[in-house]
Amino acid sequence: MPDQRPQTVTSDLAASQPLRTTIPARLDRLPWSRFHTLLVAALGVTWILDGLEVTIVGTLGPVLKRSDTLSLTDAQVGEAASAYVTGAVLGALGFGWATDRMGRRHIFVITLALYIIGVGLSGLSWNATSFMIFRMITGLGIGGEYAAINSAIDELVPARVRGRVDLFVNGTFWAGAALGAGASMGLLKSQLLPVPVVWRLLFVIGAILGMAVVVLRRWVPESPRWLMTHRRVAEAESVVEQIERRVRADGVEATAMNGILPSVAIYPAGSFSLLDCLKVMIGDYRGRTAYVLVLMIAQAFLYNAVFFTYGLVLTRYGHVADEQVGLYIFPLALGNLLGPLLLGRFFDTVGRRRMIAISYGVSGLLMLAVSWLFGDNVLTAFTQTIFWSAIFFFASAAASAAYLTASEIFPLEMRALAIALFYAVGTLFGGVAAPTLFGRLIEAPGPAPLACGYLASAILMLAAAAVTLKWGVDAEGQSLEAVAPPLSSSRR
Numbered sequence: 001m002p003d004q005r006p007q008t009v010t011s012d013l014a015a016s017q018p019l020r021t022t023i024p025a026r027l028d029r030l031p032w033s034r035f036h037t038l039l040v041a042a043l044g045v046t047w048i049l050d051g052l053e054v055t056i057v058g059t060l061g062p063v064l065k066r067s068d069t070l071s072l073t074d075a076q077v078g079e080a081a082s083a084y085v086t087g088a089v090l091g092a093l094g095f096g097w098a099t100d101r102m103g104r105r106h107i108f109v110i111t112l113a114l115y116i117i118g119v120g121l122s123g124l125s126w127n128a129t130s131f132m133i134f135r136m137i138t139g140l141g142i143g144g145e146y147a148a149i150n151s152a153i154d155e156l157v158p159a160r161v162r163g164r165v166d167l168f169v170n171g172t173f174w175a176g177a178a179l180g181a182g183a184s185m186g187l188l189k190s191q192l193l194p195v196p197v198v199w200r201l202l203f204v205i206g207a208i209l210g211m212a213v214v215v216l217r218r219w220v221p222e223s224p225r226w227l228m229t230h231r232r233v234a235e236a237e238s239v240v241e242q243i244e245r246r247v248r249a250d251g252v253e254a255t256a257m258n259g260i261l262p263s264v265a266i267y268p269a270g271s272f273s274l275l276d277c278l279k280v281m282i283g284d285y286r287g288r289t290a291y292v293l294v295l296m297i298a299q300a301f302l303y304n305a306v307f308f309t310y311g312l313v314l315t316r317y318g319h320v321a322d323e324q325v326g327l328y329i330f331p332l333a334l335g336n337l338l339g340p341l342l343l344g345r346f347f348d349t350v351g352r353r354r355m356i357a358i359s360y361g362v363s364g365l366l367m368l369a370v371s372w373l374f375g376d377n378v379l380t381a382f383t384q385t386i387f388w389s390a391i392f393f394f395a396s397a398a399a400s401a402a403y404l405t406a407s408e409i410f411p412l413e414m415r416a417l418a419i420a421l422f423y424a425v426g427t428l429f430g431g432v433a434a435p436t437l438f439g440r441l442i443e444a445p446g447p448a449p450l451a452c453g454y455l456a457s458a459i460l461m462l463a464a465a466a467v468t469l470k471w472g473v474d475a476e477g478q479s480l481e482a483v484a485p486p487l488s489s490s491r492r
């Protein structure tokens with residue numbers, strides 16, 4: 001492990017003159033290599049684990065009510081889900097703040113350990129209380145991962161592919177969801193093992209996957225960008241040199257790694273307080289803060305409004321049998337996975353502003369069509385599923401782009417905290433407000449009230465598209481320092 005103490009020479013520089021460094025440019029010029037592929041695999045698996053967790057618990061809900069498992073009530077199943085969400089929000093906020101102070105590498109090691117402990121203990125639960133506590137611990141780990149991982153990936157991936165990589169990584173949530181659904185249904189229906197064993201085994205599988213990720217993450221370095229702003233320039237230079245050697249060793253074309261590079265001037269200032277960061281967000285960056293809030297709220301409302309209630313809609317209005325609901329959910333998951341994978345590269349070529357506006361706008365227009373057709377009661381379960389699959393093809397790219405935007409348009413010293421704050425807002429708004437509202441709309445007589453709810457979601461998505469066209473940030477192909485200069489790039 002490198003020396004954790006601040007470098008004396010850079011501390012002196014901070015007090016006297018700005019430090020000029022080419023570290024960001026050296027990272028951005030790197031050709032894609034095996035190093036980057038392994039980096040994305042080691043860090044991006046977080047979203048797969050999150051999708052796995054959410055789906056497994058959702059599938060196991062009825063099983064956990066049985067007398068030979070945990071004997072949970074309907075209310076306790078919901079409370080367990082709430083405990084996970086609460087843990088995720090608290091983990092994002094706490095570890096987001098710590099990530100900016102302690103470094104990306106330290107935190108994503110701690111958060112992964114929390115996830116492994118939480119999910120492993122969930123499989124050993126003996127009653128409702130223990131299960132909820134362990135679900136909250138799992139949520140703490142997953143929530144903390146979001147801030148640390150998004151920060152590390154953005155700061156280590158070359159600028160020219162940052163958009164598509166972020167969208168791909170965020171979109172893999174749905175790969176985890178498919179894996180969780182398949183594993184749950186397969187083990188529960190196979191009858192190879194008794195149900196009281198199967199539900200515990202499913203959580204143990206999550207812990208085993210987490211331990212495998214530990215091996216991958218051992219070689220992931222600290223972000224050189226974070227190191228350089230914390231007076232540890234010698235370490236940052238060493239990390240960049242190691243990465244460059246790995247890239248050359250991978251045998252990829254590295255001619256672009258020669259020539260004159262642009263530099264950035266900073267006064268290495270270490271960590272900024274939570275209050276300082278919040279002042280920046282509502283002061284100099286208040287426009288960007290409002291912009292990201294609009295993106296987050298719109299996509300969270302759409303997603304949670306539909307996914308938390310779609311089973312009820314299918315059974316009540318589409319007359320689908322309970323055991324057949326999963327067949328209609330699969331096309332939605334497929335659309336969600338394919339959207340970021342197929343559209344991601346256009347966020348780096350066509351551009352952030354245009355593609356974010358298109359993805360939000362098309363989703364909103366399709367929602368308008370659904371609200372009208374559903375209100376007229378002309379949609380069947382099949383045609384409604386086709387519409388939702390198309391909507392989520394674009395909405396998934398929109399949601400991933402919202403997280404990408406939150407992670408790249410704020411200064412380095414507060415990047416993880418910004419991601420955490422927006423993640424918390426989106427999770428609370430989407431996970432609490434939308435399902436509650438739509439649950440009541442479904443209970444209302446006739447399809448008209450629910451159609452009005454869909455209309456509200458469409459308006460939010462279209463509003464986000466309009467806001468993007470006016471206030472969006474053209475960050476494609478640009479260094480993070482060009483999109484948002486470090487707070488330490490000038491004396492404050």
